[in-house]
Amino acid sequence: MIYLFFAHFSLGVILFFLINWIGRHSFSMGYMEITLFIKDEEAPAINYLIRVLSPIVYIIIVSSILYLLNLDEYVYNIYFVNIYYISFRLFFNIITERGPLLNWSKQIIYWVSIILLSYLIYDKIIRHRENVLPDFTTIANELWIIILVFIFQIVNGVKLSNDGQVRRKENYLTYKYSHFKKKFGTIISENTKNDALEITAYSILIYEDFNRPLVARWVEYLTFFLTRKKHSLGVMQFPTDKLVNDQQSVDLGTKKLREKFDFILKEIEENPEVDYPEYKIEQDIIWHYNGGSRYYTEIMELSSSIRSEFYSNSKEYLLPLTE
Structure with missing residues (x-):
């Protein structure tokens, strides 16, 4: 299964560079880069969602493409892509000496959330080919989306201390x-x-x-x-x-x-x-x-x-x- 490791590890590295690119171009969306200068975290909810949900969305999209190409074997345990992504990000921050700038407790929360959600989404949705695409056929789904958006807007108005x-x-x-x-x-x-x-x-x-x-x-x-x-x-x-x-x-x-x-x-x-x-x-x-x-x-x-x-x-x- 060495080919599966290399495929998933490569996808994890691609995700690392993709999220960094999103971060540099998403200040208007509230994403906060790690920079040398102090900036208030004025959109903590969006910041958290981008950091945690982006990897989840990534493996869903990748899995959909792999299923479409009949490469189902590469979808097996695809949540490891996000584990490799976290490992590579940790390695990058250490070798670039940016560790002292990180809020490690917050990073651990991000990483644990990513791993748990990745496995949950894989186990309940991705591993079943027919469940990869979301189902919006019922009014209950639409209602819950509206409720979540409302809660999100409230939480996103919170300004955290820096x-x-x-x-x-x-x-x-x-x-x-x-x-x-x-x-x-x-x-x-x-x-x-x-x-x-x-x-x-x-x-x-x-x-x-x-x-x-x-x-x-x-x-x-x-x-x-x-x-x-x-x-x-x-x-x-x-x-x-x-x-x-x-x-x-x-x-x-x-x-x-x-x-x-x-x-x-x-x-x-x-x-x-x-x-x-x-x-x-x-x-x-x-x-x-x-x-x-x-x-x-x-x-x-x-x-x-x-x-x-x-x-x-x-x-x-x-x-x-x-x-």
Whole structure:
């Protein structure tokens, strides 16, 4: 039955990437991604339903397609698809070091719900070929749907506290800042020569590391070796056509920030009549490193958190304070 294992495991991995894609494109539906920044969970009911019911709907649809193709043998114990999906998600969160950001008690509730519902749906519906498609022939079914929608709308109006989420993300930020300061602090300090620019450097470093964890960077190195084309490499994701390690990427990345900062300062010196506010300097430096309004916004939010947490006594900004 090894072929059944590989088929179900592959379907579980596909489900993992499919749900991640749904998450990135479903903010209007209330789905909450795991991001580095704090967002209120304003639609807990939808969030729970998407996380728990999506895998259930997935195996029902897959089973229907398999039955249609007369591949009934692949439907046997298809609830294991969702067990493999959960296992792969757990493995992914561990190797990408996102565990500290997770509410593990909530994740366990999600996973137990998924496994129990998956088995129940398989045992009562999916395993019987004639029961895969829902039966809406009776008025009782329709009535219960209306009642459930009504209850759902009430529950979905509840706004949950994000205190635990705030605490986990603050701990994550503290850990990452301390880790990078110990590992690259000398390089960053020597290259930036300014507290405000140093904060920006740490913000970019933490953000890039979060979105390009070690495993993803290994894939980028492999792609670079195979194609020999320009890639963003290292922990600071410095774009280059040469092989660089994490330390070199931080060195090159922070020098790039400082060069842009020096260029702006020279422009201000040569054109004193031009108004160049602090936020515009920050924006130009960040956009020079990696363009995009979302990237700029998130780096600025992260910079604000880092300044308040680790640089509260610093009075150094990109521009000198004036009376």
